[in-house]
Amino acid sequence: MQRSTTPTVAVALQDGFYSCGTGAGRSNRAFLQTLIPKLLPAVRLVVLPIRLVQAGSEYNSGWHYQMHDLIHRAGGQVLPIDNGTAGHRRFGGLKAFRHACASAANAIHRHLLPSAGPLLLITFDCPFYGLADALTANARSSLVAVARSTAALHDPGDTPRIEWERKGMHQLVAAGGRIAAISTHMRTHLSTEYRIPETAILDLPNGLTAEDWQHIPAPDTRLLPPAARSGFILSMGRAVPYKGFDDLLDALTLLRTRGTHLPHTVLAAVTDDPALSPYQQHLAQQINVRKLNATFLPRFNPALRSVLTHPALAAVVVPSRVEPFGRIPLEAFVAGAAPVVATTAGGLAELVTERTGYTATPGDPASLATAIARALAADTTQRARLRAAGRHLAITRYNYDTTVRRFLHQMAPWATSPVAAAAEQPILRAATPPGR
Numbered sequence: 431m432q433r434s435t436t437p438t439v440a441v442a443l444q445d446g447f448y449s450c451g452t453g454a455g456r457s458n459r460a461f462l463q464t465l466i467p468k469l470l471p472a473v474r475l476v477v478l479p480i481r482l483v484q485a486g487s488e489y490n491s492g493w494h495y496q497m498h499d500l501i502h503r504a505g506g507q508v509l510p511i512d513n514g515t516a517g518h519r520r521f522g523g524l525k526a527f528r529h530a531c532a533s534a535a536n537a538i539h540r541h542l543l544p545s546a547g548p549l550l551l552i553t554f555d556c557p558f559y560g561l562a563d564a565l566t567a568n569a570r571s572s573l574v575a576v577a578r579s580t581a582a583l584h585d586p587g588d589t590p591r592i593e594w595e596r597k598g599m600h601q602l603v604a605a606g607g608r609i610a611a612i613s614t615h616m617r618t619h620l621s622t623e624y625r626i627p628e629t630a631i632l633d634l635p636n637g638l639t640a641e642d643w644q645h646i647p648a649p650d651t652r653l654l655p656p657a658a659r660s661g662f663i664l665s666m667g668r669a670v671p672y673k674g675f676d677d678l679l680d681a682l683t684l685l686r687t688r689g690t691h692l693p694h695t696v697l698a699a700v701t702d703d704p705a706l707s708p709y710q711q712h713l714a715q716q717i718n719v720r721k722l723n724a725t726f727l728p729r730f731n732p733a734l735r736s737v738l739t740h741p742a743l744a745a746v747v748v749p750s751r752v753e754p755f756g757r758i759p760l761e762a763f764v765a766g767a768a769p770v771v772a773t774t775a776g777g778l779a780e781l782v783t784e785r786t787g788y789t790a791t792p793g794d795p796a797s798l799a800t801a802i803a804r805a806l807a808a809d810t811t812q813r814a815r816l817r818a819a820g821r822h823l824a825i826t827r828y829n830y831d832t833t834v835r836r837f838l839h840q841m842a843p844w845a846t847s848p849v850a851a852a853a854e855q856p857i858l859r860a861a862t863p864p865g866r
Contacts, residue, residue: 435545435546435547436472436473436474436545436546436547437470437472437473437474437546437547437548437549437844437845438473438474438475438476438542438545438546438547438548438549438550439465439469439473439474439475439476439549439550439552439842439845440475440476440477440478440538440542440546440549440550440551440552441461441462441465441475441476441477441478441552441553441554442477442478442479442511442534442551442552442553442554442558442561443458443477443478443479443480443553443554444479444480444520444521444530444554444555444556444557444558445458445480445520446458446459446462446479446497446554447459447477447479447494447497447508448479448480448481448482448488448489448490448493448494448497448520449482449488449489449490449493449494449520449702450490450493450730450732451488451520451668451701451702451730452668453667453668453755453757453758454554454555454578454579456757457554457578457612457636457755457757458554459497460637460638460639460642460830461554461830461834462477462497462500462501463500463639463641464639464830464831464834465834465838466500466504466506468834468835468838468845468846468847469504469845469846470845470846470847473844473845474506474507474546475501475504475505475506475507476506476507476508476509476541476542477501477506477507477508477509478508478509478510478511478534478537478538479508479510479511480510480511480512480513480520480530480557481510481511481512481513481517482494482517482518482520483516483517483518485518486517486518486519487518487702487703487704488518488519488520488702490732492732493732507541509537509541511530511533511534511537512529512530512533513526513527513529513530513533513557514526514529514530521556521557522557523591524588524590524591524594526557527556527557527558527559527560527591527594528560528594530557530558531557531558531560531561531563531564531598532564534553534558534561534564535561535564535565538551538565538569539565539566539569543566543568543569548572548842548844549569549572550572550574550841550842550845551569551572551573551574552573552574552576553573553574553575553576554576554578555575555576555577555578555579556578556579556580556581556595558575559575559577559594559595559598559599560594560595560597560598561573561575561598561602562575562598562601562602562605562607563597563598563601567605570601570602570605570606570607571605571606571607572607573602573605573607573608574607574608574609574610574632574841575598575599575602575607575608575609575610576609576610576612576634577609577610577611577612577616577620577754578612578616578754578755579754580592580595580619580620580623580624580754581595582595582619582623582624583619583752583754583776584670584672584752595624596624596625599620599624599626600625600626603626603627603630607630608630608631608632608841609626609630609631609632610631610632610633610634610837611631611632611633611634611635612634612635612636612754612755612777613635613636613754613755613776613777613780614635614777614780615754615755615776615777615779615780616754616755616776616777617631617633619754619776632837632840632841634833634834634837635755635827635828635833636755636757636760636777636828636830637760637828637829637830637832637833638760638761638764638824638828638829638830639830639831640831642761642764643764646739646764646765647733647735647736647739648736648739649736649737649738649739649740650733650736650737651737651740653727653731653733653734653736653737654696654737654740655694655696655725657694657723657725658693658694658696658725658742659742660693660694660742661693661694661742661744662693662694662695662696662740662742662743662744663692663693663694663695663696663744663745663746663747663802664695664696664698664737664738664743664745664746664747664767665678665695665696665697665698665699665746665747665748665749666696666697666698666699666700666727666734666735666758667698667699667700667748667750667758668699668700668701669699669700669701669707669709669710669713669728670709671709671751672750672751672752673699673749673750673751674749674750674751674773674775674792674793674798675697675699675713675749676713676716677749677751677793677794677795677798678695678697678747678749678795678798679697679713679716679717679720679722679724680795680798680799681749681795681796681798681799681802682695682722682724682799682802683720683722684795684796684799685799685802685803686722688799688803690803690806691806692723692806693723693744693806694723694724694725695722695723695724695725696724696725696727696737697713697717697724697725697726697727698727698734699713699726699727699728700727700728700729700730700731700734701728701729701730702729702730704729706728710726710728713726714726714728735761735765738761738762738765738767739765739766739767743767744805744806745769745770745771745802745805745806746758746759746762746767746769746770746771747771747772747798747802748770748771748772748773748778748782749772749773749790749798750772750773750775750776750778750792751773751775751792751793752775752776752792753773753775753776753777753778754776754777755776755777756772756775756776756777756778756781756782759772759778759781759782759786759787759820760781760824760828762820763786763817763820763821763823763824764821764824766817766821767817768787768808768813768814768816768817768820769787769788769805769808769812769813769816770782770786770787770788770805770816770820771787771788771789771790771798771801771802771805772787772788772789772790773789773790773791773792773793773794773798774789774790774791774792775792781823785816785819785823786816786819786820786823787805787816787820788801788802788804788805789801
């Protein structure tokens, strides 16, 4: 007797289901929020997240509830993936990546392949680069690996991991699978550093959802110290050296030496852990030793981005040395925050230009100091111009609804209705950010 099959779309992700400790986590959630309404009712949705336990420091109950509810309401299925860390770490290094690939392959072979037809597998991102090696040949050809980052970008000294990633990507491509790049910078990086053929790379640029535009939160003032409420600079991101926070502290020190009037700086270099990491301890010590007019926030809080809408925000600074995409400038554009100061590292150069903000050379504190000084000197007319240009860029080039629809049409036309676009809410119906 012939076994019945069901059209299936499966999404494996390291972050963004049980919590959101990275920009990639927010983008992964945005992808699922955008994907789900586009799937035909007959298509089965399966989500394979790297499991986090409630007792772990990286777990966020509120975030998990929202994501579970999103998948449940869509009639989807969740198959947690074990990465060998007992559910306490979403990342964990190469050993954890190998474990996650084996666990994901086992779930795919047992729960998807026997009844899936046709099938689209989508993975986000580093922990699953080696998945093709653990899959059967027919499953490999259904796989799209979305590359949000690589070891060559973020940990160039980790040769074993780079080679593992390269081998996995080439196995995938050789079997007819594809690799998706989230920015022009990532496309170039994959082609040059990992030698992926241009024909095997899809464009799946990061972007914003209609919800990002229509549900702009009012600022949570509890997150701001009293010294910031009359004016502040905001810089935020994961507490890792390649985010360039040392360069920011050097730039602030230079500006003070030059006699530039500086508002209070809120530096949110965050992790999920309750204890400060060695790098966070270093940053806190430098702020203290230099007696900088700054507050250090070490703990991740999903509400932190709400302060992008605070009327006292003087500038947003993204000092990264390496950045595959750079979601923070887009979120600033949506919130109406201006000016945005960013280095030209990687994907940031596609977002922040002299039309939308002020730019600096990566790893160059003097260049960053000059850009910050220019931003702080901008008058009301200049800020309004930058705000309008940023919002226009986000609306016209980074509409995730359009991006994901095109992706599905190319990779799984059987999964979505050709008239689905007519039912989408135009992203141009954007709410006015609170306080702007």
